[in-house]
Amino acid sequence: MPTRVLVPSGVLGLGFDRAALAAGVARRPDIIAIDGGSTDSGPFSLGAGQSKYARAATKSEWAEIMAARRAAAVPLVIGTAGTCGADATVDWMFDITAEIAAETGESLRVARLYSGQPAERVAAALAAGRIRPLTPAPGISAEGLAQMTSIVALAGAEQVQAALATGADIVIAGRTTDTAIIAALPLARGDHAGAAWHGAKIAECGALCSTNPTSGVILVEFDAQGFTVEPLAEGAACTPHSVSAHMLYENADPFILYEPGGHLDVRGARYHALDARRVRVEGSEWVPGPYTVKLEGARVAGYQTTILAILRDPYYVAHARAWVDRLTAFLRATIQRRMGLAPDAYGLEFRLIGVDGALGALENRSGAPVEVGVLGIVTAATQEQASEIGKLINPFVLHYPLTDDEELPTFAFPYSPATTDRGALYAFALNHVMMLDDPMAAFRLTVIEVGA
């Protein structure tokens, strides 16, 4: 049975074309699916269990999508709610949903799919030999797992299907694969499995697979042989090139995509234009395999304080590297003397913005910058210690001379105080998969009625 999936945007919080969303609703979709996050902006969201997007932006976009759902009278599913899909951000998204329902006066059945993993469950799986490392994987142990602030497993189509089977109007899912929320319904209805996953991969970034990437809205129609993708914004088009090129995006392998329970192989896919804006794809293959779910985890890797100074004095700009090397040696000795901290008990690094700030040791070009930004980063075991080191180095970052026989320089500080406490530094601590006998064994589902 053909299945139409409407994707309003690549991620909730980045905006979409309203007219295109209305056009999508008019096409009578069977489901509306949108992604709520990814690891793309780093480990903070998962580590802290917080959304990276503003609540106000999330709420106003979600209210519009909820209204589209009401008009279409079909289920709405969001995956990886609140950027990281931790249990806390699923509840954050649920609170926003309940608030909107109260404001609009609608009654809704809302399912929450939780992907959070207790450390003990993962440790038991590790002991049972049911955790496999991917390449490259950090080392793990039961102790290390217990210290992680957050662990999630990426749900696949089966868990999203279980949530849809509750009859929910809205499914708020924790961490899922980007594709699972789109592939779930076509797979449940028996559409072509290779097409379901491939079409989901093409649509998961919204209109990024079209010639108008920021317009957001995409409609994918799945059937027994393949899928058809079309953008809904005025003037946007999908071409065989724009669609097939999307397999390159943020993908290490452009032909193979691993999912829970198997992998997608698109080497045999054929893309052809149905007209100037729609593309038909057939020939992708789903290859069943063992049922594993990927794990993501974050731990605290220290606490940071930063300081920024700008060198404009041409003599110091020309000798910026020598200056920070001399400064660092002096500061290391001073920190040891005054705080009793050995050099390996904390991190102290100065990055030269204007010299090699982005690439570090990989930089192979040099030039003559007008000014150099010196970004000092202190990483310590506690915030108190990082702040203390920051205060200790502050006057020297401002005044330290390149040689002993010159007047003390004074560099430009853009702030007062010159130091900024950054809080916890989180690190990704898992790149592993966990084997499951029952797809729901590591996931939890709750259903509640909200509104009038």
Place this chain on the structure above:
Amino acid sequence: MTETVADIALKVRSKNAGPFWVTVDVFCGSPAAFARLSAGLETAAVAALYGQSVQLVKLFDIADLHVIKFSFPRPVVQGAPDDRDMHGAQWAHLLAEAAVA
């Protein structure tokens, strides 16, 4: 004068492929540029640019799209204390500026 990848290709982009990998796409733009770059870009040279072992660099020549794709483990894991580029998008310029044999 030696030509660089950027002189020949339409566009070079890089991006994380998850927190542990980075992928660099060279959009050649024409069959001629694709032929020139797939012959002139050595995996070993790309590995050296990014300080990676050549065994860990995956190369995909995608003739239909005139694209050459390199994927390899990130030189530093995303978000690690010594990571300088959270999204890995500036690494593209190392390859864009590389000389082509």
